């Protein structure tokens with residue numbers, strides 16, 4: 405059998421990983437500023453993470469949501485504490501798309517309405533409603549098409565007000581920092597406007613924190629910069645440092661009803677052990693603070709390169725917008741300097757490293773970047 409060939413891959417086989425480094429099958433070391441797409445939050449094969457998962461696997465790896473799971477309660481308590489949203493409720497699932505799917509569904513259960521406001525360049529996942537709320541017609545199949553989604557221009561407050569007049573809005577879904585869309589930071593004023601319109605119209609504010617969440621921005625959720633709370637936060641990626649786990653946290657005003665949401669795998673023992681290990685490491689190593697400090701250091705230095713059009717982002721979620729003639733830089737970084745980075749179209753280099761990135765790693769990247777753009 406052949407693989408279903410949907411991924412354009414780099415011709416590299418990764419055989420070993422530790423911290424912010426990976427090694428290929430020939431023993432070549434790479435600095436990883438991509439983290440398998442913002443997934444590696446506490447660093448590859450972190451000893452505490454490996455131990456907690458290994459210990460759990462020796463006890464019980466999986467049982468479904470038909471029995472009591474103290475690990476889930478432990479995770480909810482710690483996530484509430486670390487995120488500062490103690491009074492929210494936790495629903496566990498397996499991926500970012502699934503988290504958003506559940507968030508959109510729960511919003512509609514809550515207020516009985518159907519219209520969802522999403523934004524230009526948004527990415528919310530590939531399941532049916534999440535993909536419909538994703539601004540990329542190429543990945544929306546005819547069966548996913550729905551007139552329940554309204555796309556508005558990014559940061560356009562007047563368009564937002566107008567949409568609330570025109571439609572019975574169930575929810576507004578927004579990334580605090582658009583990832584796939586090219587690292588676009590939502591302004592505090594725009595997020596505050598969403599909050600006040602949702603309040604006025606009994607609509608649900610959904611903060612997609614799948615990529616920009618979990619400490620990456622220098623706050624636990626990047627939406628927190630606006631000083632207002634969303635009703636539902638979705639998360640995945642960095643939550644399990646590579647173990648598939650996703651979640652939504654849900655404001656106290658939502659009442660759970662048996663059977664309303666559900667999943668077979670979500671919140672299983674191993675997934676909870678992975679998520680607990682991540683949060684414990686984030687706390688013990690002060691990784692949110694580190695993301696803010698190293699992220700600021702990187703952005704300040706990147707802004708000194710004349711050839712860079714713009715540097716956008718917060719913390720360790722950084723977009724380096726390059727002119728067309730520098731479209732070779734990402735490949736140059738990978739093949740000559742052995743540094744993994746991400747990309748966004750048309751020509752943005754995305755940095756999504758582990759939150760434990762050090763200043764020495766940042767300096768190594770800055771030096772290589774300087775050489776690559778001047779080649």
Ligand SMILES: Cc1ncc(COP(=O)(O)O)c(C=O)c1O
Nearest residue numbers: 499500501527528529583614615
């Ligand atoms: C903002 C955002 N939401 C949702 C998703 C979907 O997550 P997953 O691939 O885990 O389904 C992604 C994935 O890149 C994302 O960046």
